[in-house]
Amino acid sequence: MDQGxxxxxxxxxxxxxxxxxxxxxxxxxxxxxxxxxRSHTGQLFFEYLLVVSLRKKRNEEDYEPHITYQFPKRExxxxxxxxxxxxxxxxxxxxxxxxxxxxxxxTEYRSETFSFVLTEVDGSRRxxxxxxxxxxxxxxxxxxxxxxxxxxxxxxxxxxIFDEVEKRRQISKAMIYPFMQSLRExxxxxxxxxxxxxxxxxxxxxxxISLTRPAESWLEHVDFRxxxxxxxxxxxxxxxxxxxxxxxxxxxxxxxxxxxxxxxxVAALLYPFVWQxxxxxxxxxxxxxxxxxxxxxxxxxxKNLLEQLTDHSDVSLTLTPYSLNMSMGDEESLLPAKLKExxxxxxxxxxHHASTEELNRLVSEAFLSVFVRSVGHFSQHVRRSASSRRFxxxxxxKAVEHRSHLNFVxxxxxxxxxxxxxxxxxxxxxxxxxxxxxxxxxxxxxxxEKTKAGWVRGVVV
Numbered sequence: 001m002d003q004g005x006x007x008x009x010x011x012x013x014x015x016x017x018x019x020x021x022x023x024x025x026x027x028x029x030x031x032x033x034x035x036x037x038r039s040h041t042g043q044l045f046f047e048y049l050l051v052v053s054l055r056k057k058r059n060e061e062d063y064e065p066h067i068t069y070q071f072p073k074r075e076x077x078x079x080x081x082x083x084x085x086x087x088x089x090x091x092x093x094x095x096x097x098x099x100x101x102x103x104x105x106x107t108e109y110r111s112e113t114f115s116f117v118l119t120e121v122d123g124s125r126r127x128x129x130x131x132x133x134x135x136x137x138x139x140x141x142x143x144x145x146x147x148x149x150x151x152x153x154x155x156x157x158x159x160x161i162f163d164e165v166e167k168r169r170q171i172s173k174a175m176i177y178p179f180m181q182s183l184r185e186x187x188x189x190x191x192x193x194x195x196x197x198x199x200x201x202x203x204x205x206x207x208x209i210s211l212t213r214p215a216e217s218w219l220e221h222v223d224f225r226x227x228x229x230x231x232x233x234x235x236x237x238x239x240x241x242x243x244x245x246x247x248x249x250x251x252x253x254x255x256x257x258x259x260x261x262x263x264x265x266v267a268a269l270l271y272p273f274v275w276q277x278x279x280x281x282x283x284x285x286x287x288x289x290x291x292x293x294x295x296x297x298x299x300x301x302x303k304n305l306l307e308q309l310t311d312h313s314d315v316s317l318t319l320t321p322y323s324l325n326m327s328m329g330d331e332e333s334l335l336p337a338k339l340k341e342x343x344x345x346x347x348x349x350x351x352h353h354a355s356t357e358e359l360n361r362l363v364s365e366a367f368l369s370v371f372v373r374s375v376g377h378f379s380q381h382v383r384r385s386a387s388s389r390r391f392x393x394x395x396x397x398k399a400v401e402h403r404s405h406l407n408f409v410x411x412x413x414x415x416x417x418x419x420x421x422x423x424x425x426x427x428x429x430x431x432x433x434x435x436x437x438x439x440x441x442x443x444x445x446x447x448x449e450k451t452k453a454g455w456v457r458g459v460v461v
Contacts, residue, residue, distance in 0.1 A: 001141040003336070005205070009174065009254050010102050012206060013433070015380070020155050020178075022281060027050070031198055031329065034113070035330065039224065042153065042413075044097070044126045044150075044151075044184060044188060045150065045152070045183050045184060045188050046148045046149060046150040046152075046183070046184065047149045047150060047151065048070060048071065048072070048085075048147075048148070048149040048395040049069075049146065049147070049148055049176075049180050050067050050070055050089065050092060050093065050096075050148075050149070051067065051070075051144060051145070051146055051147075051173075052065050052066070052067055052068070052069050052093045052096040052097065052143075052144065052145040052146075052147055053065070053066060053067035053068045053142075053144045053145075054097065054103055054142040054143070054144070061102040062102070062103075063097055063102075063142065063375070065093050065094070065097040065145075066093070067089060067093050070075055071177060071180055071184075072091065072184075072361070074203075079111065080107055081235065085244075088118065088126070088149070091104070091118060092118060092125065092128050092147060092149060093147070094284045094286065095128055095130065095147075095282060095284060096130050096132065096145035096147050097114040097132075098256070098283065098284035098285060099143065099285065099302060099304060099305075100281050100284070100285035100286070102304075103142055103143075104140075104142075105139075105140030105141050105142055105144075106134060106140060106141065106142065106143065107139070107141075108134070109132075109133070109134035109350070111131060111132060111133035111166060112131070112132055112255065112256055112257050113129070113131045113159050113257055113266070113282065113417060114129075114130055114163055114256040114257045114259070114260040114261075114281075115127060115128060115129050115155055115260045115344075116130070116260065116280070116281050116282050117130045117157075117279060117280075117281065118149075119279070123149075125153075126149050126150070126151060127149070127150050127151070127152065127153045127221070128146070128147055129147065129148045129150065129155070129158040129159075129161075129162070129168060130145050130146070130147045130148075130256075131146045131162035131165060132143075132144070132145045132146075133166055133169065134255075135169065135173075136169070136170050136171075140395065146162065146165050146166075146169075146176075148161070148162075152220075153221035154187065154213060154214070154220035155220070155221050155222070155223065155260075155264070156211070156214070156220070156223065156356070157211055157212075157213060157220070160211060161183065163210070164179060164199070164209060165179070165180075167201075168201065168433075170418070171201070171202065175201065175202075178199070179197075179199045182198070182199060183197060186205075189211070189212070189213050190213065191213050191214060191216065191220070192213065192214050192215035193212070193213060194210050194211065194212040194213075195210075195211050196208050196209065196210050196211075197209045197211065198365070198461055207447060212283045213258075214357060216364075218268075218269065218271055218364075218434065219357075219360045219361070219364060221264055221268070222264055222268040222364075222380050223356055223360070224262055224265050224268075224360055224363045224364075225359060226257075226258055226261040226265065226361050227261070227262050227265040227266065228359075228363075230253075230258065230319040230320070231317075231319075233344055233347050233348070234332075234344070235324065235334060236269075236323075236347075237340060237343065237344070238315075238326065238331040238332055239266060239315065239317070239331075240266070240269050240367065240407075241331050241332075241334035241335050242314060242315045242328075242331050242334070243266055243267075243269065243270060243275070243298070244270065244273075244334070244412060244415070244430060245334060245411060245412070245415065246275075246276075246277060246296040246415045246416065246417065247296060247313075247314035247315060248293075248295075248296055248297050248312065248313040248314045248315070249266075249299070249313060249314065249315040249316075249317075250291060250297075250299045250300075250301055250309075250313045250315070250316045250317070250338065251263060251298075251299070251300050251301070251317050251319060252300075252301050252302075252303055252306065252316065252317065252318040252319065253300070253302070253303060253318070253319040253320050254303045254304070254320055254392070255320065256282055256284075256302070258319055258320065259281055259282050259300030259302070260281040260282060260300065260317075261299075262300070262319060262449075262457065263279070263281040263300050264274060264298075266298065267279065267298065269363075269364075269367045270417065271367075271368060272368075272371065272421065272433065272434070272435035273371070273415075273417040273418060273421050274417055274421075275298060275417060276416040276417050276420060277291060277295055277296040277297055277298070277416070278293065278295065278297035278298070278299070279297070279298045279299075280297075280298075280299050280300065281298075281300045282300050283299050283300060283301050283302075283305070285308070288301070288305055288308050288309065289310075291309055291310060291312065291313065292310050292312055294312075295406070297313075299313075301360070303318070303320075305377075307341060313327070313424070314326070314327050314328050315327070315328075315331070316335070331396065334408065334411075335370070335376070336402070336404045336405045336407075336408050337404065337407065338402065338404055338405075339370050339373060339374065339405065339408075342369065342373075343366055343367065343461075346362070346366035346369065347362075347363065348368055349362065350362050350363070360406055365438075368435065368438060369438075369442075370434070371448065372402075372435075372438050372439050372442050373399070373401065373402075373405070374408060374440070374442070375409060375412065375418070376411050376435075376439035376442060376443075377392065377396070377399055377400075377401070378391070378396060378422065378425070378438075379425070379431075379436070379439070380399070381393075381395050381396040382422070382425055382426060382429070383400065388426070389426045389427075390426060391422045391425070391426060393413065396413075397409065397410065419461055
């Protein structure tokens with residue numbers, strides 16, 4: 001691979017300590033609500049479809065991934081755009097086969113879906129969705145990967161798209177491209193809306209495929225089921241506490257889908273705050289040295305790379321089978337006892353057969369309550385002075401609701417995620433954001449409880 005491509009790959013995973021998130025970043029966090037009545041966003045479903053195959057290196061037994069097809073084709077791009085996109089493609093195809101060169105032809109292979117994030121030097125993101133499968137045929141053969149690059153983060157939606165891709169691939173590779181062309185021409189629906197696409201399949205006729213975006217845009221890329229299948233509630237709380245404190249955390253698993261789903265779920269627990277450091281849901285072999293970085297990170301590492309792993313992390317979790325190593329030793333005590341008790345109580349209310357949407361909402365709001373209770377009063381301490389707004393840390397700390405929360409809050413406000421959040425609030429407050437509404441609901445509820453308690457005392461007296 002040329003040095004320019006490697007430089008591009010390296011820059012994608014550099015920490016964003018001095019970078020503000022691009023306002024166009026569609027990550028797993030709330031986007032601005034679309035105009036009332038708009039059923040679509042005006043954006044494309046995806047930018048590219050790549051087909052990545054394995055081929056033997058010349059005069060060697062090892063395999064290497066290479067792109068055998070790209071839609072739309074590069075010829076339609078301007079020269080400079082084509083050069084930049086080529087570097088991005090070279091980075092993306094590494095994630096389709098992050099294990100590297102050690103492959104052998106197979107007769108059976110269970111298809112798997114996973115995702116990754118490509119972070120540009122300006123902090124903006126593209127999401128990669130990958131379905132690896134064994135192409136139809138006889139005898140031993142190597143898997144191939146279908147990869148979609150999109151600005152939109154919505155794992156469930158693209159999983160359904162891949163189901164349609166795989167169905168067509170088993171008939172003929174040529175059946176995939178008319179479907180993807182129809183998809184690219186379709187308007188991307190706004191959260192909570194549906195778009196229907198017609199697609200022809202031999203012997204089945206024309207099918208209507210309906211694609212619906214979840215109503216809660218900040219949860220589009222998240223499915224908490226895998227996280228809670230791998231870890232119990234207490235373990236999730238310890239991981240959450242370590243993540244809030246911006247520590248070095250490595251997740252280890254054999255399955256790519258498990259790694260990508262768990263890491264995106266952990267990042268989503270931070271809402272309304274955003275992880276500001278290195279985030280690689282699946283670390284390719286060529287980037288394994290990132291695990292030795294001195295800065296905070298959230299990394300997913302395949303189990304077969306353990307021998308190459310020089311673990312300097314604060315937290316290391318092997319998900320299958322489960323094992324947990326925490327070098328700092330304070331993860332159980334980071335969260336205030338009262339907040340921890342309330343959080344566990346809310347998590348215990350989830351139903352065994354809850355839908356993905358029900359589980360996502362319950363879990364996200366349970367963890368959101370930690371920030372509402374501990375730092376939700378921040379807006380009262382962002383005050384205008386002359387032509388700017390400024391956060392007053394001293395008065396904010398004095399106003400912490402419970403003294404038992406104070407140590408946690410003092411540690412948390414030193415993180416980059418809190419610092420960036422406050423910078424954005426100082427520059428452009430958004431009182432209609434979901435977090436702000438939850439804070440307002442909490443304060444109104446407390447006010448009613450206080451009024452009711454005073455009334456009861458008056459009656460008793």
